[in-house]
Amino acid sequence: MSGCDCTPSVSDLKPYEEAVELLLSHARPMQDTETLNLHDALGRVLAAPVNSGIDVPGWDNSAMDGYAVRTRDIPAAGTSLRISQRIPAGTAPQALEPGTAARIFTGAPVPEGADAVVMQELTCEQNGEVIINALPQPGAHIRRRGEDIRQNEEIIQPGVRLLPQHLGLAASVGVGQLQVWRRPRVAVLASGDELLMPGQPLKPGMIYNSNLFTLAGMLRALGCEVIDLGQVEDTLEATKAALTNAAGQADLVIASGGVSVGEEDHVKPAVEALGKLNMWKVAIRPGKPVAFGHIGDTPFLGTPGNPVSLFVTFLLFGRPFIRKLAGLSEVMPTTIQATAGFDWNKPDKRREFHRARLEKQADGSDRVSVHPSRSSAVLSSTTWANGLVVLPENQTIKTGDQVQFMPFSELLS
Numbered sequence: 001m002s003g004c005d006c007t008p009s010v011s012d013l014k015p016y017e018e019a020v021e022l023l024l025s026h027a028r029p030m031q032d033t034e035t036l037n038l039h040d041a042l043g044r045v046l047a048a049p050v051n052s053g054i055d056v057p058g059w060d061n062s063a064m065d066g067y068a069v070r071t072r073d074i075p076a077a078g079t080s081l082r083i084s085q086r087i088p089a090g091t092a093p094q095a096l097e098p099g100t101a102a103r104i105f106t107g108a109p110v111p112e113g114a115d116a117v118v119m120q121e122l123t124c125e126q127n128g129e130v131i132i133n134a135l136p137q138p139g140a141h142i143r144r145r146g147e148d149i150r151q152n153e154e155i156i157q158p159g160v161r162l163l164p165q166h167l168g169l170a171a172s173v174g175v176g177q178l179q180v181w182r183r184p185r186v187a188v189l190a191s192g193d194e195l196l197m198p199g200q201p202l203k204p205g206m207i208y209n210s211n212l213f214t215l216a217g218m219l220r221a222l223g224c225e226v227i228d229l230g231q232v233e234d235t236l237e238a239t240k241a242a243l244t245n246a247a248g249q250a251d252l253v254i255a256s257g258g259v260s261v262g263e264e265d266h267v268k269p270a271v272e273a274l275g276k277l278n279m280w281k282v283a284i285r286p287g288k289p290v291a292f293g294h295i296g297d298t299p300f301l302g303t304p305g306n307p308v309s310l311f312v313t314f315l316l317f318g319r320p321f322i323r324k325l326a327g328l329s330e331v332m333p334t335t336i337q338a339t340a341g342f343d344w345n346k347p348d349k350r351r352e353f354h355r356a357r358l359e360k361q362a363d364g365s366d367r368v369s370v371h372p373s374r375s376s377a378v379l380s381s382t383t384w385a386n387g388l389v390v391l392p393e394n395q396t397i398k399t400g401d402q403v404q405f406m407p408f409s410e411l412l413s
Protein backbone atom coordinates (compact mmCIF):
# COMPACT_ATOMS: atom_id res chain seq x y z
CA MET A 1 0.00 0.00 0.00
CA SER A 2 1.46 3.31 -1.02
CA GLY A 3 -1.12 5.50 0.69
CA CYS A 4 -1.11 7.76 -2.37
CA ASP A 5 -4.15 9.42 -3.95
CA CYS A 6 -5.11 7.81 -7.21
CA THR A 7 -4.48 9.84 -10.36
CA PRO A 8 -7.87 11.08 -11.59
CA SER A 9 -9.12 9.21 -14.64
CA VAL A 10 -10.27 10.95 -17.80
CA SER A 11 -13.88 10.53 -16.68
CA ASP A 12 -13.14 13.06 -13.88
CA LEU A 13 -12.42 15.73 -16.49
CA LYS A 14 -15.26 18.05 -17.41
CA PRO A 15 -16.36 17.87 -21.06
CA TYR A 16 -15.58 21.01 -23.09
CA GLU A 17 -19.20 22.13 -23.63
CA GLU A 18 -20.07 21.73 -19.94
CA ALA A 19 -16.99 23.68 -18.97
CA VAL A 20 -17.86 26.59 -21.29
CA GLU A 21 -21.44 26.58 -20.08
CA LEU A 22 -20.34 26.71 -16.46
CA LEU A 23 -17.95 29.55 -17.14
CA LEU A 24 -20.49 31.59 -19.09
CA SER A 25 -23.07 31.14 -16.34
CA HIS A 26 -20.71 33.22 -14.15
CA ALA A 27 -20.02 35.99 -16.71
CA ARG A 28 -21.90 39.17 -15.74
CA PRO A 29 -21.97 41.67 -18.61
CA MET A 30 -20.69 45.19 -17.92
CA GLN A 31 -23.26 47.55 -16.44
CA ASP A 32 -21.67 50.93 -17.14
CA THR A 33 -21.48 52.73 -20.44
CA GLU A 34 -19.55 55.61 -21.98
CA THR A 35 -20.55 58.01 -24.74
CA LEU A 36 -17.79 58.39 -27.30
CA ASN A 37 -17.18 60.36 -30.47
CA LEU A 38 -17.35 58.18 -33.57
CA HIS A 39 -13.57 58.02 -34.08
CA ASP A 40 -13.05 56.78 -30.51
CA ALA A 41 -15.84 54.20 -30.74
CA LEU A 42 -14.00 51.99 -33.24
CA GLY A 43 -13.70 48.44 -31.85
CA ARG A 44 -16.00 49.15 -28.89
CA VAL A 45 -19.23 47.28 -28.18
CA LEU A 46 -22.45 49.21 -28.83
CA ALA A 47 -24.65 49.50 -25.73
CA ALA A 48 -27.75 51.23 -27.12
CA PRO A 49 -29.36 50.90 -30.54
CA VAL A 50 -28.68 53.55 -33.15
CA ASN A 51 -31.94 54.83 -34.68
CA SER A 52 -32.07 57.07 -37.68
CA GLY A 53 -33.81 60.42 -37.37
CA ILE A 54 -33.87 60.86 -41.14
CA ASP A 55 -34.43 59.13 -44.45
CA VAL A 56 -31.24 58.34 -46.35
CA PRO A 57 -31.04 59.55 -48.99
CA GLY A 58 -33.05 62.51 -47.80
CA TRP A 59 -34.54 63.13 -51.27
CA ASP A 60 -34.64 61.52 -54.70
CA ASN A 61 -31.26 62.17 -56.30
CA SER A 62 -29.39 61.46 -59.46
CA ALA A 63 -27.18 58.39 -59.82
CA MET A 64 -25.50 59.84 -62.92
CA ASP A 65 -24.08 62.99 -64.42
CA GLY A 66 -26.66 63.87 -67.12
CA TYR A 67 -30.05 65.49 -67.61
CA ALA A 68 -33.20 65.25 -65.50
CA VAL A 69 -36.27 64.97 -67.73
CA ARG A 70 -39.97 64.13 -67.87
CA THR A 71 -40.21 60.94 -69.94
CA ARG A 72 -43.51 62.09 -71.44
CA ASP A 73 -41.69 65.08 -72.96
CA ILE A 74 -39.58 62.67 -75.04
CA PRO A 75 -41.77 60.90 -77.60
CA ALA A 76 -38.78 59.57 -79.59
CA ALA A 77 -35.01 59.35 -79.55
CA GLY A 78 -33.55 62.56 -80.97
CA THR A 79 -35.94 64.91 -79.09
CA SER A 80 -34.32 68.23 -78.24
CA LEU A 81 -35.13 70.00 -74.94
CA ARG A 82 -34.15 73.42 -73.66
CA ILE A 83 -31.93 73.32 -70.55
CA SER A 84 -33.91 75.25 -67.94
CA GLN A 85 -31.63 74.91 -64.87
CA ARG A 86 -28.33 73.53 -63.63
CA ILE A 87 -28.31 71.38 -60.46
CA PRO A 88 -24.95 70.58 -58.87
CA ALA A 89 -24.85 68.33 -55.75
CA GLY A 90 -25.57 70.31 -52.61
CA THR A 91 -28.15 72.63 -54.14
CA ALA A 92 -31.95 72.74 -53.85
CA PRO A 93 -33.54 72.74 -57.33
CA GLN A 94 -36.67 74.42 -58.68
CA ALA A 95 -39.46 72.24 -60.05
CA LEU A 96 -38.69 71.16 -63.62
CA GLU A 97 -40.37 73.41 -66.20
CA PRO A 98 -42.49 71.20 -68.49
CA GLY A 99 -40.91 70.51 -71.86
CA THR A 100 -37.37 71.23 -70.62
CA ALA A 101 -34.41 69.33 -69.19
CA ALA A 102 -32.24 70.14 -66.15
CA ARG A 103 -28.49 69.67 -66.27
CA ILE A 104 -27.83 67.45 -63.21
CA PHE A 105 -24.83 65.85 -61.50
CA THR A 106 -24.40 62.65 -59.47
CA GLY A 107 -25.88 63.05 -55.99
CA ALA A 108 -27.84 66.23 -56.83
CA PRO A 109 -31.56 66.34 -55.90
CA VAL A 110 -33.89 65.43 -58.75
CA PRO A 111 -36.23 68.38 -59.38
CA GLU A 112 -39.92 67.93 -58.75
CA GLY A 113 -41.66 66.86 -61.96
CA ALA A 114 -38.67 64.98 -63.42
CA ASP A 115 -39.08 61.19 -63.54
CA ALA A 116 -35.80 60.07 -65.15
CA VAL A 117 -32.17 60.99 -65.58
CA VAL A 118 -30.49 60.47 -68.95
CA MET A 119 -26.75 59.89 -68.65
CA GLN A 120 -24.76 62.46 -70.55
CA GLU A 121 -23.11 59.89 -72.82
CA LEU A 122 -26.56 59.37 -74.45
CA THR A 123 -27.05 63.08 -75.17
CA CYS A 124 -25.62 65.91 -77.16
CA GLU A 125 -25.65 69.47 -75.79
CA GLN A 126 -25.51 72.58 -77.98
CA ASN A 127 -26.76 76.16 -77.80
CA GLY A 128 -28.54 75.71 -74.50
CA GLU A 129 -30.42 72.64 -75.72
CA VAL A 130 -29.85 68.93 -75.20
CA ILE A 131 -30.67 66.21 -77.72
CA ILE A 132 -31.77 63.00 -76.01
CA ASN A 133 -30.48 60.12 -78.15
CA ALA A 134 -32.13 57.22 -76.30
CA LEU A 135 -35.62 56.86 -74.83
CA PRO A 136 -35.39 56.90 -71.00
CA GLN A 137 -37.50 54.58 -68.82
CA PRO A 138 -39.45 56.25 -66.00
CA GLY A 139 -37.34 56.08 -62.82
CA ALA A 140 -34.05 55.61 -64.71
CA HIS A 141 -30.94 56.61 -62.71
CA ILE A 142 -32.92 58.02 -59.79
CA ARG A 143 -31.90 56.97 -56.27
CA ARG A 144 -35.08 57.11 -54.22
CA ARG A 145 -35.55 58.92 -50.92
CA GLY A 146 -35.21 56.43 -48.02
CA GLU A 147 -33.89 53.69 -50.31
CA ASP A 148 -30.95 53.06 -47.94
CA ILE A 149 -32.43 53.94 -44.52
CA ARG A 150 -35.91 54.93 -43.36
CA GLN A 151 -36.57 57.50 -40.66
CA ASN A 152 -36.93 55.79 -37.22
CA GLU A 153 -35.28 52.61 -38.48
CA GLU A 154 -32.89 50.83 -36.05
CA ILE A 155 -29.69 50.75 -38.07
CA ILE A 156 -27.17 49.30 -35.57
CA GLN A 157 -28.12 46.79 -32.93
CA PRO A 158 -26.59 46.74 -29.44
CA GLY A 159 -24.05 43.99 -28.82
CA VAL A 160 -22.02 44.45 -32.00
CA ARG A 161 -18.36 45.35 -32.05
CA LEU A 162 -18.15 48.59 -33.99
CA LEU A 163 -16.37 48.24 -37.31
CA PRO A 164 -15.39 51.15 -39.57
CA GLN A 165 -18.56 50.63 -41.62
CA HIS A 166 -20.74 51.02 -38.48
CA LEU A 167 -19.07 54.37 -37.82
CA GLY A 168 -19.77 55.41 -41.41
CA LEU A 169 -23.38 54.28 -41.15
CA ALA A 170 -23.94 56.23 -37.91
CA ALA A 171 -22.37 59.30 -39.52
CA SER A 172 -24.62 58.88 -42.58
CA VAL A 173 -27.68 59.57 -40.40
CA GLY A 174 -25.99 62.46 -38.62
CA VAL A 175 -25.20 60.62 -35.36
CA GLY A 176 -21.84 61.83 -34.05
CA GLN A 177 -21.59 59.97 -30.73
CA LEU A 178 -22.29 56.41 -29.67
CA GLN A 179 -23.04 54.80 -26.33
CA VAL A 180 -20.72 51.85 -25.74
CA TRP A 181 -20.05 49.49 -22.86
CA ARG A 182 -17.05 50.13 -20.66
CA ARG A 183 -14.14 47.92 -21.66
CA PRO A 184 -13.55 44.93 -19.37
CA ARG A 185 -10.59 45.49 -17.06
CA VAL A 186 -8.51 42.33 -16.88
CA ALA A 187 -5.60 41.85 -14.47
CA VAL A 188 -2.91 39.44 -15.66
CA LEU A 189 -0.12 37.79 -13.72
CA ALA A 190 2.40 35.09 -14.46
CA SER A 191 3.56 32.62 -11.84
CA GLY A 192 7.03 31.09 -12.03
CA ASP A 193 10.42 31.60 -10.39
CA GLU A 194 12.03 30.63 -13.69
CA LEU A 195 10.74 33.67 -15.57
CA LEU A 196 12.84 36.52 -16.96
CA MET A 197 11.63 39.46 -18.98
CA PRO A 198 12.84 39.75 -22.59
CA GLY A 199 15.86 42.02 -22.71
CA GLN A 200 17.36 40.55 -19.51
CA PRO A 201 20.40 38.24 -19.87
CA LEU A 202 19.45 34.56 -19.81
CA LYS A 203 20.58 32.61 -16.72
CA PRO A 204 20.93 28.84 -16.28
CA GLY A 205 17.56 27.15 -15.79
CA MET A 206 15.60 30.30 -16.54
CA ILE A 207 13.27 31.05 -19.46
CA TYR A 208 11.72 34.19 -20.86
CA ASN A 209 8.22 35.12 -19.83
CA SER A 210 6.43 34.70 -23.15
CA ASN A 211 2.96 34.02 -21.72
CA LEU A 212 2.57 37.55 -20.41
CA PHE A 213 2.92 38.90 -23.94
CA THR A 214 0.69 36.33 -25.60
CA LEU A 215 -1.98 36.88 -22.95
CA ALA A 216 -1.85 40.67 -22.86
CA GLY A 217 -1.83 40.74 -26.68
CA MET A 218 -4.94 38.55 -26.92
CA LEU A 219 -6.70 40.69 -24.33
CA ARG A 220 -5.89 43.87 -26.21
CA ALA A 221 -7.06 42.30 -29.45
CA LEU A 222 -10.39 41.64 -27.68
CA GLY A 223 -10.62 45.28 -26.62
CA CYS A 224 -9.83 44.81 -22.91
CA GLU A 225 -8.00 47.18 -20.62
CA VAL A 226 -5.03 45.16 -19.38
CA ILE A 227 -3.63 45.57 -15.86
CA ASP A 228 -0.20 43.97 -16.00
CA LEU A 229 0.73 42.75 -12.53
CA GLY A 230 3.89 41.01 -13.70
CA GLN A 231 5.44 37.97 -12.14
CA VAL A 232 4.50 36.09 -9.00
CA GLU A 233 6.92 34.06 -6.91
CA ASP A 234 6.06 30.34 -6.57
CA THR A 235 4.89 30.39 -2.94
CA LEU A 236 1.36 30.09 -1.59
CA GLU A 237 1.66 33.35 0.34
CA ALA A 238 2.92 35.36 -2.65
CA THR A 239 0.25 33.82 -4.89
CA LYS A 240 -2.53 34.66 -2.42
CA ALA A 241 -1.27 38.22 -2.02
CA ALA A 242 -0.99 38.75 -5.80
CA LEU A 243 -4.44 37.33 -6.49
CA THR A 244 -6.05 39.45 -3.74
CA ASN A 245 -4.40 42.57 -5.12
CA ALA A 246 -5.48 41.67 -8.67
CA ALA A 247 -9.09 40.93 -7.71
CA GLY A 248 -9.42 44.33 -6.06
CA GLN A 249 -8.88 46.20 -9.31
CA ALA A 250 -10.28 44.10 -12.13
CA ASP A 251 -13.44 42.62 -13.65
CA LEU A 252 -11.52 39.39 -14.29
CA VAL A 253 -8.18 38.01 -13.14
CA ILE A 254 -6.19 35.72 -15.42
CA ALA A 255 -3.08 33.92 -14.20
CA SER A 256 -0.62 31.91 -16.23
CA GLY A 257 0.92 28.76 -14.76
CA GLY A 258 0.86 27.03 -11.40
CA VAL A 259 -2.50 25.28 -11.97
CA SER A 260 -1.16 21.72 -12.10
CA VAL A 261 -0.47 19.32 -9.23
CA GLY A 262 3.18 19.85 -8.28
CA GLU A 263 4.07 21.37 -4.93
CA GLU A 264 5.35 24.40 -6.85
CA ASP A 265 1.83 24.98 -8.22
CA HIS A 266 -0.01 27.30 -5.82
CA VAL A 267 -2.82 28.81 -7.87
CA LYS A 268 -5.48 26.23 -7.08
CA PRO A 269 -4.97 26.21 -3.27
CA ALA A 270 -4.72 30.01 -3.28
CA VAL A 271 -8.07 30.39 -5.07
CA GLU A 272 -9.65 27.82 -2.73
CA ALA A 273 -8.37 29.82 0.25
CA LEU A 274 -9.51 33.20 -1.10
CA GLY A 275 -12.85 32.31 -2.64
CA LYS A 276 -14.15 29.39 -4.63
CA LEU A 277 -12.77 27.04 -7.26
CA ASN A 278 -15.72 26.40 -9.58
CA MET A 279 -13.92 24.23 -12.08
CA TRP A 280 -10.59 22.49 -12.53
CA LYS A 281 -9.53 20.16 -15.35
CA VAL A 282 -11.31 19.83 -18.66
CA ALA A 283 -11.22 16.93 -21.14
CA ILE A 284 -9.23 18.85 -23.75
CA ARG A 285 -5.73 18.81 -25.15
CA PRO A 286 -3.77 20.99 -24.70
CA GLY A 287 -4.83 22.77 -21.53
CA LYS A 288 -6.30 20.03 -19.34
CA PRO A 289 -5.57 21.64 -15.94
CA VAL A 290 -7.35 24.94 -16.77
CA ALA A 291 -9.05 26.37 -13.67
CA PHE A 292 -11.95 28.75 -13.12
CA GLY A 293 -13.11 30.24 -9.85
CA HIS A 294 -13.69 33.40 -7.87
CA ILE A 295 -11.45 35.46 -5.65
CA GLY A 296 -14.04 37.01 -3.41
CA ASP A 297 -16.58 38.05 -6.05
CA THR A 298 -14.08 38.55 -8.86
CA PRO A 299 -13.99 35.84 -11.52
CA PHE A 300 -10.67 34.09 -12.02
CA LEU A 301 -9.27 32.09 -14.95
CA GLY A 302 -6.16 30.01 -14.32
CA THR A 303 -4.51 29.07 -17.59
CA PRO A 304 -1.82 26.37 -17.62
CA GLY A 305 1.77 27.59 -17.88
CA ASN A 306 2.73 25.66 -21.00
CA PRO A 307 2.71 28.40 -23.67
CA VAL A 308 0.45 26.61 -26.15
CA SER A 309 -1.93 25.55 -23.36
CA LEU A 310 -2.20 29.17 -22.28
CA PHE A 311 -2.93 30.29 -25.84
CA VAL A 312 -5.55 27.61 -26.48
CA THR A 313 -7.33 27.78 -23.11
CA PHE A 314 -7.57 31.54 -23.38
CA LEU A 315 -9.19 31.25 -26.81
CA LEU A 316 -11.56 28.47 -25.72
CA PHE A 317 -12.59 29.82 -22.31
CA GLY A 318 -11.21 33.31 -21.67
CA ARG A 319 -12.42 34.72 -24.98
CA PRO A 320 -16.11 33.72 -24.69
CA PHE A 321 -16.13 34.83 -21.05
CA ILE A 322 -14.68 38.23 -21.96
CA ARG A 323 -16.97 38.65 -24.96
CA LYS A 324 -19.94 38.10 -22.66
CA LEU A 325 -18.54 40.59 -20.10
CA ALA A 326 -17.98 43.05 -22.93
CA GLY A 327 -21.66 42.93 -23.93
CA LEU A 328 -21.19 41.18 -27.28
CA SER A 329 -24.10 39.14 -28.53
CA GLU A 330 -21.95 36.45 -30.22
CA VAL A 331 -19.48 34.88 -27.79
CA MET A 332 -18.51 31.44 -29.07
CA PRO A 333 -15.72 30.79 -31.58
CA THR A 334 -16.64 30.63 -35.25
CA THR A 335 -15.94 27.19 -36.69
CA ILE A 336 -15.95 26.39 -40.37
CA GLN A 337 -16.07 23.02 -42.10
CA ALA A 338 -12.91 22.13 -43.92
CA THR A 339 -11.33 19.09 -45.54
CA ALA A 340 -8.63 17.22 -43.66
CA GLY A 341 -5.34 16.94 -45.51
CA PHE A 342 -3.97 14.60 -42.83
CA ASP A 343 -4.61 11.28 -41.12
CA TRP A 344 -5.13 11.23 -37.37
CA ASN A 345 -4.86 7.68 -36.23
CA LYS A 346 -4.74 8.14 -32.50
CA PRO A 347 -8.21 8.38 -30.97
CA ASP A 348 -8.08 10.40 -27.78
CA LYS A 349 -10.35 10.60 -24.78
CA ARG A 350 -9.76 14.36 -24.67
CA ARG A 351 -11.01 16.66 -27.44
CA GLU A 352 -7.97 18.04 -29.14
CA PHE A 353 -7.64 21.58 -30.47
CA HIS A 354 -4.57 21.19 -32.61
CA ARG A 355 -2.52 23.89 -34.33
CA ALA A 356 -3.37 23.68 -38.02
CA ARG A 357 -3.12 25.49 -41.33
CA LEU A 358 -5.99 25.88 -43.76
CA GLU A 359 -4.39 26.41 -47.16
CA LYS A 360 -5.19 26.34 -50.84
CA GLN A 361 -3.69 23.42 -52.70
CA ALA A 362 -2.27 23.45 -56.22
CA ASP A 363 -5.64 22.13 -57.51
CA GLY A 364 -7.45 25.12 -55.93
CA SER A 365 -9.11 23.16 -53.09
CA ASP A 366 -8.69 24.12 -49.42
CA ARG A 367 -7.04 21.58 -47.11
CA VAL A 368 -6.19 21.55 -43.41
CA SER A 369 -2.75 20.34 -42.38
CA VAL A 370 -1.66 19.84 -38.78
CA HIS A 371 1.56 20.82 -37.03
CA PRO A 372 3.76 17.76 -36.45
CA SER A 373 4.29 18.54 -32.77
CA ARG A 374 1.59 17.94 -30.20
CA SER A 375 3.73 19.41 -27.44
CA SER A 376 2.12 22.26 -25.55
CA ALA A 377 5.60 23.76 -25.09
CA VAL A 378 6.19 24.33 -28.84
CA LEU A 379 5.09 27.94 -29.15
CA SER A 380 6.47 28.32 -32.70
CA SER A 381 3.57 26.09 -33.84
CA THR A 382 1.14 28.93 -33.02
CA THR A 383 2.71 31.28 -35.56
CA TRP A 384 3.00 28.50 -38.17
CA ALA A 385 -0.72 27.80 -37.75
CA ASN A 386 -3.60 29.97 -38.95
CA GLY A 387 -6.18 28.26 -36.78
CA LEU A 388 -7.10 25.31 -34.60
CA VAL A 389 -8.55 22.09 -35.96
CA VAL A 390 -10.99 20.29 -33.68
CA LEU A 391 -10.19 16.60 -33.30
CA PRO A 392 -13.19 15.05 -31.54
CA GLU A 393 -12.87 12.50 -28.75
CA ASN A 394 -12.44 8.85 -29.75
CA GLN A 395 -12.32 9.56 -33.46
CA THR A 396 -9.95 8.58 -36.21
CA ILE A 397 -9.66 11.06 -39.06
CA LYS A 398 -8.68 10.20 -42.62
CA THR A 399 -7.51 12.53 -45.39
CA GLY A 400 -10.59 13.89 -47.16
CA ASP A 401 -12.84 13.81 -44.05
CA GLN A 402 -14.68 16.97 -43.05
CA VAL A 403 -13.30 18.60 -39.89
CA GLN A 404 -14.14 21.69 -37.85
CA PHE A 405 -11.62 24.52 -38.12
CA MET A 406 -11.41 27.68 -36.00
CA PRO A 407 -9.54 30.43 -37.92
CA PHE A 408 -7.32 32.67 -35.78
CA SER A 409 -8.55 35.63 -37.87
CA GLU A 410 -11.97 35.08 -36.24
CA LEU A 411 -10.66 34.13 -32.80
CA LEU A 412 -8.60 37.21 -32.10
CA SER A 413 -11.46 39.69 -32.00
Ligand SMILES: Nc1nc2c(c(=O)[nH]1)N[C@H]1C(S)=C(S)[C@@H](COP(=O)(O)OP(=O)(O)OC[C@H]3O[C@@H](n4cnc5c(N)ncnc54)[C@H](O)[C@@H]3O)O[C@H]1N2
Pocket residue numbers: 190191192194195207208209210211212256257258259260261262265286287288289303304305306307309376
Ligand atom coordinates in the same frame (compact mmCIF):
# COMPACT_ATOMS: atom_id res chain seq x y z
N1 LIG B 1 2.16 15.22 -12.55
C1 LIG B 1 1.56 15.99 -13.47
N2 LIG B 1 2.25 16.97 -14.01
C2 LIG B 1 1.67 17.75 -14.94
C3 LIG B 1 0.35 17.48 -15.31
C4 LIG B 1 -0.36 16.45 -14.69
O1 LIG B 1 -1.55 16.17 -14.99
N3 LIG B 1 0.29 15.73 -13.75
N4 LIG B 1 -0.22 18.25 -16.30
C5 LIG B 1 0.70 18.80 -17.26
C6 LIG B 1 -0.01 19.67 -18.12
S1 LIG B 1 -1.05 18.95 -19.22
C7 LIG B 1 0.19 21.02 -18.12
S2 LIG B 1 -0.60 21.98 -19.30
C8 LIG B 1 1.09 21.66 -17.17
C9 LIG B 1 0.45 22.87 -16.48
O2 LIG B 1 1.39 23.44 -15.69
P1 LIG B 1 1.17 24.60 -14.68
O3 LIG B 1 -0.04 25.35 -15.03
O4 LIG B 1 1.29 24.10 -13.31
O5 LIG B 1 2.34 25.58 -15.05
P2 LIG B 1 3.83 25.59 -14.53
O6 LIG B 1 4.15 24.32 -13.89
O7 LIG B 1 4.03 26.83 -13.80
O8 LIG B 1 4.58 25.69 -15.93
C10 LIG B 1 4.43 24.72 -16.95
C11 LIG B 1 5.42 24.99 -18.06
O9 LIG B 1 5.18 26.23 -18.62
C12 LIG B 1 6.30 27.11 -18.51
N5 LIG B 1 5.86 28.45 -18.22
C13 LIG B 1 5.18 28.83 -17.12
N6 LIG B 1 4.94 30.15 -17.15
C14 LIG B 1 5.44 30.61 -18.29
C15 LIG B 1 5.51 31.90 -18.88
N7 LIG B 1 4.97 32.98 -18.28
N8 LIG B 1 6.10 32.04 -20.08
C16 LIG B 1 6.64 30.95 -20.69
N9 LIG B 1 6.60 29.70 -20.20
C17 LIG B 1 6.04 29.53 -19.00
C18 LIG B 1 7.08 26.55 -17.36
O10 LIG B 1 8.42 26.92 -17.37
C19 LIG B 1 6.86 25.07 -17.55
O11 LIG B 1 7.70 24.53 -18.54
O12 LIG B 1 1.46 20.78 -16.15
C20 LIG B 1 1.88 19.50 -16.61
N10 LIG B 1 2.37 18.77 -15.51
Ligand code: MOO
Pocket residue numbers: 284285286287288289304306308309376
Ligand atom coordinates in the same frame (compact mmCIF):
# COMPACT_ATOMS: atom_id res chain seq x y z
O1 MOO C 1 -2.79 20.34 -21.01
MO1 MOO C 1 -1.22 20.26 -21.13
O2 MOO C 1 -1.66 21.60 -21.95
O3 MOO C 1 -1.65 18.85 -22.22
O4 MOO C 1 0.27 20.30 -21.89
Ligand SMILES: [Mg+2]
Pocket residue numbers: 257258259260261262264265305
Ligand atom coordinates in the same frame (compact mmCIF):
# COMPACT_ATOMS: atom_id res chain seq x y z
MG1 LIG D 1 3.26 23.23 -12.70
